[in-house]
Amino acid sequence: MSFITWISDPTIQWNNWSLETKKRSYDFGRRLYTFQVENQKYWLKFHVADTDPVIEPAFQGELDFYQLETIKTQHFLLPHHIIFLEQTPQCLHLEAKGRGLILLDAEEFFTNVLLSKNIESIQRKISDALNTLDCIHQMGWIHGDLKPAHFRLYDSACKLIDYEQGFKLSDSAPVINATPHYMAPELFHGAAKSIQSDLYALGIILLEWLTQTKLKADTYYDWAVLHCQLLQIQLPQELECFFPLLNGLLQKRVEQRFRSVLDAEGCLNAIGLL
Structure with a gap:
């Protein structure tokens, strides 16, 4: 199944969720999860808004980098997709809104x-x-x-x-x-x-x-x-x-x-x- 296709398909299950954030990063507002879709592992990375004036802008800068027009033809990146956190399954009860980054595991x-x-x-x-x-x-x-x-x-x-x-x-x-x-x-x-x-x-x-x-x-x-x-x-x-x-x-x-x-x-x- 296409990486982008399943993100917008509400019938696809995002399974085996695991929080991987280190405690120090968690306290600063960073969240890093792993999960699986059809036996393929992925990472979800996002930052809780208004928690740290340094780390939060750094993550937003990473999202902006992935959206550069010049990035689209590059081959040094893993398959990825930027989502709105509202797109994640409601059962996760994520404590943040805004954008997150999904990366295929490698x-x-x-x-x-x-x-x-x-x-x-x-x-x-x-x-x-x-x-x-x-x-x-x-x-x-x-x-x-x-x-x-x-x-x-x-x-x-x-x-x-x-x-x-x-x-x-x-x-x-x-x-x-x-x-x-x-x-x-x-x-x-x-x-x-x-x-x-x-x-x-x-x-x-x-x-x-x-x-x-x-x-x-x-x-x-x-x-x-x-x-x-x-x-x-x-x-x-x-x-x-x-x-x-x-x-x-x-x-x-x-x-x-x-x-x-x-x-x-x-x-x-x-x-x-x-």
Whole structure:
């Protein structure tokens, strides 16, 4: 059944509802549900009005992004639909009105690297992630909040989700609201997000994926020290061919970092396996 068709069909059952919002986000007014229609899993995301002056506008900005005319021909998005919450089944008794976002569920893109059969498949997977990120950059936008969970695999292709922190390069950069785990060093010094801060975040994602480890820090200050001073790139011997790529993505000084996805792709292709 067509994704859009069942939304307006009152006879279709939305089953197995589950509230997935973390407590902190719930207290700020965010709501995130999962449900199923004909054995397919979906997400419903919305925000309760007049609950938080920062998070609520960020969600409205994401809805506006999905409605851009230039988005309609893009292939880096999951199947989605913006609905009025009054369209949801009345049995849910949702405590909000206005608009919500429905996304089709998809697998994680960065699964265990050990499941990749060889260096070539790892290189191809990295290339797919870079190409997907380049799509939004070529539109003139910054994602602004890259993390592993925002890369999804659907229809054998890499997709990107969560555009609450996204903004157009030609607009004034919004107040910095980022995840310290993936923040570029310059952001800790008050610089605006940029293409290169997106690239740095992807570099951290790739470093953790290739090493199957997680960076750890207890406080915002500790994260700042880690990214600005202590971060080192150490790869398993069999994956050391990816060191030049990570080195270019993770330069602490922004002027020494790759300037674009094109730079990163050139370095990746220089490995000479694809």
